[in-house]
Amino acid sequence: MGAFFFTAPLALAGLLALPLIYFLLRVTPPRPRQVVFPPMRLLLELSRQEATPARTPWPLLALRLAIAAAAVFAMAGPVWRPSALERSSNAPLAIAIDDGWPAAPSWERRAQAAQTMIDSAARAGAPVALLAMSDGALDVSAEDGATAQQRLRSLRPKPFIPDRRAAAARLAKFAQAHPAARIVWIADGLEAGEAAVLGAAMKDAAHNGAEVEVVTDAHVPLALASPANTASGSEVEVLRAAVHEPARGRVLALDAKGRTIAQAPFDFGAELTTQARFDLPVELRNDIVMLQIMGEFSAGAVALFDGRSRVRRIGVVSGAGADQEQPLLSPAYYLDKALAPFAQVRQARAGVADPTAALLEEHPDVLALADVGLPPGETHDALARFVEEGGALLRFSGPHLANAADDLIPVRLRRSDRVLGGAMSWQTPKKLAPFEPHSPFFGLAVPDDVSVARQVLAEPELGIEAKTWARLADGTPLVTAERRGKGLVALFHVSADTAWSNLPISGLFVDMLRKISALGGEAGARRASGAATQDQASAPQTLAPLRTLDGFGVFGAPPPTAKPIAADFSGRANVDHPPGFYGAADAPVAVQTLAAGDVLQAMDYSTLGLRRQNLGVDASVDLRPALLAIVFVALLIDWLVLLLLTGKLRQPARAVGALCVLALVGAMAPRVAHAEPPKSVASPRDRDAALATRLAYVVSGDAHVDEASRLGLATLSRVLAQRTSFAPGEPASVDPARDELAFYPMLYWPIAATAPQPSALAVAKIGTYMKQGGVVVFDTRDALTARRGGPPTPETLWLRDLTRRLDIPELEIVPRDHVITKTFYLLDGFYGRTTNGETWVEALPPEPEGDAPRPVRAADSVSSIVIASNDLAAAWAVDASGEPLYPLIPGGARQRELALRGGVNLVMYTLTGNYKADQVHARDLLERLGQ
C-alpha cells in the first residue's frame, strides 16, 4: 500500500473494455444532421468526386477514450494519502504508543499511523517492537511485522492514564540493544502519567544514535471532573489540555439506560477549565447516571453520579410552630440554610394541621424534626413505619423533646430535676471531641469555636458507645443514632437553633447533616428500589467492581484485573480500579476517571528536542470527485464538439448564453416556487368584534326595524359606558347564517313577521351560541296588538316557528325575585315603547321548601333566552341630536329612563350572571358570620 491506492480496485477491470470502446467509437462516427432535399439529382451529379468521412476524427476518439478511462478510475475510488510516517529502512522500529484514555478520541488515527509504520517496516524487512504504555511491565522485543500488527489490533485504549515509567525503562533497554533503531512515540499530548520520564528516555536514545520521533494528534483531549449534584442544579467541571478550537461543546446527561436526559452547553472561552450546569428538577437530576461530553469518546470525558450524589429530599418540621413571629430565630430556618447546599428542603405549608404527616406524604429521604414531640398516635406510627422502611429520621432536641421524650430517639434521655427544663446547662460551654472512627463523621475537622452551652443528656446504658456519633470533649454524647429496620434515627442533643449551642451556625453542622442525609438517602434509595436486604453493619468494607468504563467511555463488564475498592475510596481511577460503578447494584459507588481538582496538563514536547510530527486530521484526499468533475467537463466538451462537427452550433456564443440561462433558471427555480403565507382565517370584522366587547342585533331584513335596533343599541351602549364600568364598542349587526356569533355576549333580535325564517345552518349556530353561554333577547314588539287569551300575533307565530327548531328550556314570566331584575337597578319590569308586554326568561328551579324566603333567586347559569315584547330598542333609540325617535305609550321621560334601566339590567345580567344573587345575600351572610 502506497500513498496512492484504490478503495475498490476491482472496478479497474473496467479498463479492459477500453479497446472495445475504441473499436466501437472508431466505426461509429458522429451522426450527421439529416436534411431532405428534393434536388438531389443535381447534388449527386456534383458529388461524384468527394468522399465522406466515415471515421470518427481522432481527437474526438481520444477524448472519448479519456472519458471512459476517467470514469473507470473514478469507480475504483482512488485515494491519495501522502504519509510522512513511511520509511523504507531496515533499521529496527520501536513504536511507543500511549493508550490511556486521552488517546481514545483519536485512537483510530493512532492505530492507523502505527499500522502504516509497521507495514512499511515489514516491507523493508525491519524488526518491529510495539510498546503500549499500559503494558510497561512486558519486555520489549523486536518481532516481525505480522506479530506486531496482531498486537496492535488487540490494543485498546485504557480508561485510565498508565504510568509510563516502566515503559520508559523498557524503551531505554531496547535503545541500548538497538542503537540505530527508529523509535516513534505516538503520544497523547498530556503530561499525566510521567510523560516527562518517557521523554527523557527518548532523548537519551536519540543521543545514542537512534532516530527518534514524536507523533502527536491535533485533537486536544477534553475531560469532565468533579461532578456535583447540589440542591439547585448539577454541575461538572470541563477540562482541556490546551487552548484549541472549538472552545464550545455540550455535555450530555444520561440515565441508567443510556437515554439522554438533558444537554448543557459549555464554553471555554480562553480558559482551560469551565463548567457545565444542568438546571433540572431534582427528580430528573437524580436519574442522571453519567455525564458525557458530546462527541468526545473517552473515559475521561465521562463523569459518573452514584447514590451518594443523589440530591436528598429532606422534610423539615419545626415544633416551634408556623406562626412564629420571628422566622430568623426558628430552628427550621437554620436547618433550611444548612441543608440547602446539598439537598432539596421541603417544609409543610403553613396552616397544615399535621405538618409531619403532610411531609411524609411527599416521601422525603430524610425527615428532620426540630424539637417536635411525638405523642403516640397516627403520626407516630407513620413515622415509625417510615423509619422501618428505610427513611432517616433526624431529630433535634429542644424544650418539647426534653419534656416529652418518646421512643423514636436512639437513646433514652435522662430526666433529672437538677437540669432545668429537662436539659442540662453547662457552666462553661463545652467543646467537641474529635470524631471516632466508627462515626460517619470521622474525617471531619472539628473547629475550635464550636461550643455547646446546653443539651439533653443521654441515659448511660449498654451500647451507647456504638450509638454515639459525636461527643463533647468530656465524652458526653452529642449526636446519637441508631439503625431501626432499614432506616435510621439520629438525635442531635442540642437544638437546631442557636439557643443551646453555636453548632447550627458552624460549617461543621452542614458537613454533619450532609453525612447523615447521605446515609438516609442510601436507605431511601434502597427503600425505593425495594431490594434492600443488606444491613449496613454487615456490609463488606470493600466494594467489588460492578460495571466499568472502557477507554472509550462505554460501560462494560469489569476487566479481570479490576480489584475491589475500599468503601471510602476516593481519587482517580488507576489500573487496578478502572472507572465505573462498584458495590451493590442498588447502591453503587462511582469511581471517577479524574479525581476532584485534577487538571489536564499539556506535555511540552519542544523541550525534548525530538522530531515531531502530527497525525493530522485526515490527510488522505479522495480523488473521485475531481475525476468525476473531469468526466463531466469532458462530456460537455465532447457534446460541443459534436454540435460543431454536425453544424448545429452556428453561433457558439448564443449556445453558451443559452446554457448559462438554463443554469440560472435551474438555480432560481426552487426559490420561485415558495409557498404563499397562509391567509388568516378571521375576517377583519371578526377581529374587530373580538377586540372590543359590543352589543349586537340580528338583522331582521326590515330597514325600519334594523335602524331602530342600531340606534337603540348605540344609545344603550352610551348609557352603559356612562353608568357602569362596561364600555361597549359600536353595536354590530349580525346575520346568524353568515357571521361568527362567539364574540357577542348578547344578541338583540327584534322580530319582523315579514322576515323569512333563518336557515337550518343559522338555527344550528344560534343553538350552539345559546348552549355556549350566549344570551338571545327576542323582542316580539307586539305588546300593543297582542291580547291575552286572544289569537297569537304574527310575530309570536314567527317566534314559535323559530323556537320549535331550537332546544329551549321551560320559560316563565320574569318573577319579581329573579336576579335579572336586580343586576344593576331594582326593576319591576322591562319597559320599552309599551309597558304592558310580558318578558319571559328560563324558568328558575323551584324554591327549596322550608328555607327562609330569599330576596333574589337565580339559576346556576344565565338564562340563554329572554323574550320581550315591549319593543325595547325603539324606546332606547335617539337620533344624532339626542332626541328620542319614537313616541312611547303611555309616554313620559320616566318610561324612557325605565326602558334604558331595563336594558342596562339585561346587559349586566348577561355579563355578570347570578353574581348579584350572591351580593344581595351579603347582609344575611354577615349576620350569620357575626353569630
Place this chain on the structure above:
Amino acid sequence: MITTHALSSAKRLAARARRVDAADLANRLPRLVAGARQLAASVMHGVHGRRRAGAGETFWQFRPFGAGEAAQRIDWRRSAQGDHLYVREREWEAAHSYFLWMDCSPSMAFVSSLALDAKIDRALTLGLALAEVLVRGGERVGCLGLTNAMSARDIIERLACALLDAGEATTRQELPPPAALPQRAKAVLIGDFLCDPQSLAERLRRLAANGATGCLLTIADPVEETFPFEGETEFLDTDSSAAFHAGRAQSWREPYAQRLARHRCEVEEAAKASGFASSLHRTDRPAAEAAMALYMRLAAGVEPR
C-alpha cells in the same frame, strides 16, 4: 437553423409511402380547395372581361364600314342616323380549352422552414384557382390526361375529384403525360421540373405537336434556391433512397447554385422550343402574386396570332 421536411417520412419504403401520400393529399385537398377559391376571387377582382372585339353576343362598338366587307354586316339602324355606314362589332367571346397539369410527384411534397407552403400545396392551389378564374371567364378547363376540358361552375371540385380518383401511376409522374392536345388548346404545367430537361423537352414537343401552346410555372422552395446548409450534413432524396453526405455543406453552395442555374436554363430552353412560356415561383412569396402573373400571361398569350 433551417429545417426541411418531406410531407411524409424521408426514408421510406416506396409502397408504404404512396399509401401515406394519397391519404395525405385527400386530407389536405379541402383546405387547398378553399385556398384556391379565395385566390381565384382575388384574381378575378383585378381582371374583368376581354375588352376585345370578337365573336360574342354583347355589343362591343360601332366602326365605319370598310370597303370590301360583306354588306350584311352593316348595321342599318345605326347607319340610318347619318350619312356613313357603320358596322356593329360584338365582343370576342370565343371559348378556349385549357389543360392543367399539377406535379404531384414526391419531390413536390416538400416544405422547408423558410417557405410559406409546401410546394405541392402551392401548385394545387394555384392550379385550381386558375381553373376557377378561367371558367368564370368563359373558358373550358380540364386536367391534362385526366379529364376533358369542361366549363362547370364547380370546376374546382371536379378537378380535385379527378386528381384524387386518378391512379397513382399517373399523378406520381414528374413529367406531364404524353397526351396530344387539340389544336388551339392551352396547357398550364405547374411543377418543380427537377426532372431530366431532355425528357421534358420531348414531352413538351408532344404536347405542342398539334399547335397547342401554354406555359410552365416552376414552383421552388427557397431552400432549393439558396442552399443555406452548413456543417456536416446528409442529404436525402425524396424520390429515391439516394443519400449524399457533405462534410462541409457550405462548400457546396456555389457549385450547386451554378448547377441549378444551368438546369433552369435547360428547362427554359425546352419550353421555348415548344412555344411554352415559363416562369418561376418561390413558395416564400404569396400565392396571389403567382396566380395573377400566370393569369395575365395566359390572357396575353391567347391573343390571336
